[in-house]
Amino acid sequence: MSSQQKGGEAPLPPARPLPVVNLGRLSMDTASRALSVQDIALACRERGCFEVVNHGISSSCMKGALEAASEFFKQPTEHKEEFASDDIRQPIRYDTSSRDGISMFRSFLKHYANPLHDWIQLWPTQPPAYRERMGEYAVELQRVSIRLMEAILQGLGLGPSYLQEKLQGGVQLMALNSYPQSSAETVDKVGLASHSDYGFLTILLQSSPGLEVMHHDDNDAWTPVPVIPGALHVHVGDHLEVLSNGRLKSLVHRAVLNPDESRVSISSIHGLSMDEEVHCAEGLVDKKHPKMYRGSSFQDFLNFLPANANKYKRFVESLRIE
């Protein structure tokens, strides 16, 4: 009997470290790829997220993107307000308020990124290296997202080329987020409230800790996501829950203020194109697994936001077939 148990109190379960996936193994021999696909499938199913290393994006590219984001936010307000809008349909948009119901202490710049040549001319020209650095990072992320999706679809038994072309031409929405360091008044405050992301996958890079995730089986407990040098954080979005007919669940997450420093994060949401509806994959619907969700597109998500964001924690909840 352990000393903890002698006192009569049940020992707390040890905190489970977040899964770390070595993406390099996906391009090795068939057996290594199969093991890697299995690791990714398990992480998505049981935790809704994982950290990915050996993804092929250089640390200078990642650092360059974080610096460009951070320099953008450090500019005088009038420069940032050039992009200010509360119209969620604007292709580039800066905002600071909690009009969206979840940004408590966050400023953000959101813009599209795939294909890059369609969007880059709308991006900021200040700081001067913004377009080059963020563009290089965006292209690399899109490539990583395709490799991850291939593995996830294979793990779901759908075959790696399922949806391939649609994914290549899909939406990539980047959100650059800036949060102040917490002060005596804002200690333990949430910068971005609990939500899930709409797309298939989100790939996230943070300058310092602040991201917290709620695993499906953790009964409302928050797990902080550590900053692993060189790693990217990946989580399941609402449309992957739909596509997988509920085999995977989108991950609820939030950002808390960091007590030691101000913080920047870059999230990149990957999905199908604006008007393309995502449905439960036919191969995953049968008598035992009836179709659980209605089809929906990114446009539907944009329509959902203003009216329903406070009613449902996750967009996907509004799609459930009762």
Ligand SMILES: O=C(O)CCC(=O)C(=O)O
């Ligand atoms: O800042 C973070 O770590 C979270 C950002 C996020 O969840 C988002 O941009 O959707």
Ligand SMILES: [Fe+2]
């Ligand atoms: Fe998010």
